Amino acid sequence: MKYVDEFRQRALADKLAAAIAQEANSTREPREYRLMEFCGGHTHAIFRYGIQDLMPANLSFVHGPGCPVCVLPMGRIDSAIKLAVEDDVVLCIYGDLLRVPGSGRTSLMKVKASGGDVRMVYSTSDALAIARDNPDREVVFFAIGFETTTPATAVAIRQAEAESLRNFSVFCNHVLTPAAIQNILESPEVREIGAVRIDGFFGPSHVSSVIGSCPYEFFAEEYQKPVVIAGFEPLDVMQSALMLVRQINEGRHEVENQYTRVVTRDGNVKAQRLVAGVFELRREFEWRGLGRVPYSALRIKPAYSAFDAERRFVVPDKAAKDVKGCECPSILRGAAKPTDCKLFGNVCTPDNPMGSCMVSSEGACAAYYSYGRFRQPGSATEAAA
């Protein structure tokens, strides 16, 4: 644990907190700092360690769309349910997906309870093993995630081909980070109306270990927003906050890399090649909250079509309507806070999620609910503060 504890030291946190407070209050005119963390991993760290408590009052975190479960549109869950129920496949999924609501109050957990063969796996190799053990069944792996998880899916497809595993296929939902960040920066709320002010970005950590820091250089330049690639440990987040505040105060908008112990400018070239060999860009893909975003997701190349569940089965590409009143779309764009949603904490809780942001521990609503609810207006703790 030594390698982890070093990044959670209280004494260093106190020093960083003091430095951030000093930097954030050093401008001639008082100002606010609104920093968006793109990744759910950062959101989780901020809440789990109570980092907001250590920040000056004029610095706030804006939670971004970087939680793969949260941005998955309901239609894709409906498609997966169709595969499990109508096509009778063995559907292999990561545990996070079980409770994500589909249309009409269904979920894969409910499908599993009513007899669908939905199995929770921890890795793509678990899914391959299930395919090997059940040669008479069609086995579909529900692939989800940003650039971090894509290489593992590519390896699984190559492995299935090498073994001639004819009953294995992948339902591909891999999405791309840069396209999403650009979409947020282009959104009218940010660009035209100025309703959502974002002064800088915490860049993704694990995603960047694969794609490198280079792809963010365009945003920093084009939109004049500083980006700091930040690690997921609490001290990483704090140090990156300090770097962002400094850039803002100095009028710089560069890509800086706080997470140098993992991320390089070019990233993991081998993994990038592997992904490029198996996947190609989709013309567009629906993101919950962002709508249809051009060139923002991957699909399996025709050369591997035998392993593409969307070619092997009839998978309808239907948009599904979110639950009425659910603010997930605005929350994912940073335009609303979880507590702005009428459903939050009333009908929508982690046990009974109505929207996807309440499902994954990386979702902003789940983080607010599970870790930060005592700060809500009206709570006794809030009143005492």
Place this chain on the structure above:
Amino acid sequence: MNAVAKRFPLRLDVRKGFVDMSHGGGGRAMAQLIEELFLKHLDNPCLRQGNDQASFDVGAGRMVMSVDGHVISPLFFPGGDIGSLAVHGTVNDVAMSGARPMHLSAGFIIEEGFPLADLERIVASMAGAAADAGVAVVAGDTKVVERGKGDGVFITTTGLGAVPAGVEISGDRAAPGDAILLSGSLGDHGVAIMSSRENLSFETRIESDSAALHGLVADLIAAVDGIHCLRDPTRGGLATTLNEIAAQSGVGMRLREDDIPVKPAVNAACELLGLDPLYVANEGKLVCICAAADADEALAAMQRHPLGRDAAIVGEVVEDPDGFVQMQTGFGGSRVLDWLSGEQLPRIC
């Protein structure tokens, strides 16, 4: 269990044999299984009477009763097995009222084809755990279900215990100002089970903490008059247990993360699996809530007992109409410890 004194022409093949449907059928095969396997290990005068019910005298005063079904997978795990766990789980539920556990019953649901050797290992382990805890298994039941309709063996145990005069321990007695004590490090059981699951291959030397806690409880009661609440943080871990008590008592709680003992290996495994040790199951730990003035004495009493060596005062009960369990993080911030939502790990006990 109907013990039949008759001899059987061929002995039960506990080395190579399997449980079949006739072992639950109520006939001669079942009688032989009881005689040559269950009674052999769990023998006591009450059970040997061979009646459909156990009969015993009760003293004056208050009794408590608790029931616990055990469906753990795998059946054998580092630090224990379903047999010892079925004793510890129920003994602990009885003991958390301050009672001295006295009698247990055990209901077995066994899947057709289950190896008799494994069954004997489980029953022997159960007998050992019961003897160590000073309780007798006085009534039992055996049912067999068809292959594929169960998963090896499920065991339900019921426990009876007597509460000493003057002891009033209940989850609704936590009061603002009370101290919250924990008897030892968190998460050992859950991590031990996870490490032995087929699809989660990682190696650790962590063993389950499965243990009977009534001795520790007796020492605590002897040392401190006014213990308010006791509870063992099993499924859902410490966080869920404290939320239960907070809701029952209508109070809030504040913990200090730095004071909560967690073994480095457990922390590392949780880090790897993305789990929070505060939500991972324990089977040999207890939470004690008592007046702040009694806290040091309670802590000393715990630390004198082998099962409470690593005990610590981890927080206090506060007034909070919202009933939040909050924690000062080791990092200096604060957060809510909410109820566990969904299921962290199925079939942990």
